[in-house]
Amino acid sequence: MESENSLRERLVDIGVELVTTQGSAALGLREIARRAGVSHGAPRRYFPTHHALLSAIARRGYTELQARFDAAVQGPATPREQLAALTAAYVTFAVENRGMFELMFRHDLLNSEGQATDQPQLRETTLPLFRELVALVARHQAHDAVDRVGEGGEPAVIAAALWSNVHGIAQLWAWGSLPLMLDAPPRDPDRLAELVGAALDAHLGPALR
Structure with missing residues (x-):
């Protein structure tokens, strides 16, 4: 099972990839969660706000x-x-x-x-x-x-x-x-x-x- 810390870093990794390839407008919580293979609410366990993830x-x-x-x-x-x-x-x-x-x-x-x-x-x-x-x-x-x-x-x-x-x-x-x-x-x-x-x-x- 993936540790909470590794999932947190993977969410950030996906965000970095998205902003690099598609720009900052692509950094929606739902899209990052989808690419990470988790529910759209999962990122909020590590980033209480969208700003915190960004x-x-x-x-x-x-x-x-x-x-x-x-x-x-x-x-x-x-x-x-x-x-x-x-x-x-x-x-x-x-x-x-x-x-x-x-x-x-x-x-x-x-x-x-x-x-x-x-x-x-x-x-x-x-x-x-x-x-x-x-x-x-x-x-x-x-x-x-x-x-x-x-x-x-x-x-x-x-x-x-x-x-x-x-x-x-x-x-x-x-x-x-x-x-x-x-x-x-x-x-x-x-x-x-x-x-x-x-x-x-x-x-x-x-x-x-």
Whole structure:
């Protein structure tokens, strides 16, 4: 007999597969239960609300994104190079995982106060990623302390502006808007890297040569 923990993980596995192949709109409780071979009420034994299940699925996305972040910053030496690698990893993840990316940033999941669940709140998974970005911006400022635009501001504000810019690039590229405007193929990593580089220059100042 399948243990309760393994069934819980299987429900999340099915949700991850659905959001990856069909998008977040496919994540109904009944469909997940049907694919798991259980009654439509069974998921509520592990996820008291639909939001709780969606949060568990989205948390898998953050786990993968964190792994990509960890791998991205291993090679580069300077904080700016690490920021470039991290933002590139972020955009690549978004383009490759459009459905999951959309789910991960649903406001109703991130702002999940009052949700009846004993699982960690989704925002507690996202905040460490933002703090990592802030820390890298602060290290960049200390490493490359030059009096120029983008260098002297509060690290959290600069990090938030940079993240907003890169997030917008990721979404607009995934939707096909930026490839259309720039007359670029949908799979053009060089053009995408150029956009991310422009965002870094805008918020950190041009790279020192």
